[in-house]
Amino acid sequence: MADPAKGPPQPQLILSFDYGTRRIGVASGDTLTRTARALTTLTCTGQVPWSAIGKLIDEYRPARLVVGLPYNMDGTPTALTDASRAFANDLTTRYRLPVALVDERLSSREAEAQLRNARAQGLKRRRVTHGDVDMTAAKVLLERWFDDPSSAQ
Structure with a gap:
């Protein structure tokens, strides 16, 4: 329960990342409305685009970051699990968040379904790209965190 002397909790902006070796999807949201929106997809050309990530951090000034951690359906790590953890650790080290x-x-399947639905409703006119899926997957990750922040690692 919020301390009445301090007032209600202040909304915080959150950035979410769907890490991949080719692309990183990015979404934003805030803790007040608990809604997320797809922002952009960053292209990785052999390395993480830290300059572009830094610009997003400077522009949005998030209070926290969310990173997707890939697992197989049986709960075992995928080939990208360790790389995603390393990316998350680098974010913490670089930006102290x-x-x-x-x-x-x-999350990617859910993102694809959301994008198909948007096209069917006429909300999205152009064809769906890999980048669209990546940034929508980042949105899905943030929505999951809003639904249950205690499930995060």
């Missing part, structure tokens, strides 16, 4: 790791199983 707390990072929550969220299970990203089926």
Whole structure:
């Protein structure tokens, strides 16, 4: 329960990342509305685009970051699990922000379904790209964190 002397909790902006070796999807949201929106997809050309990430951090001034952690359906790590953890650790080191790791199983499929639905409703006119899926997957991850922040690692 909030301390009445301090007033209600202040909303915090959160950035979410769907890490990949080719692309990193990015989404933003805030703790007041508990809604997320896809922002952008960053292209990785052999390395993490730290300059672009730094610009997003400077522009949005997030209170926390969320990173998707990939697992197979049986809960075992994937080939990207360790790389995603390393990315999350690098975010913490570089930007001194707390990072929550969220299970990203089926997030890309959920993102694809959301994008198909948007096209069917006429909300999205152009074809869906890999970048669209990546940034929408980052949105899905953030929505999952909003639904249950205690499930994050």
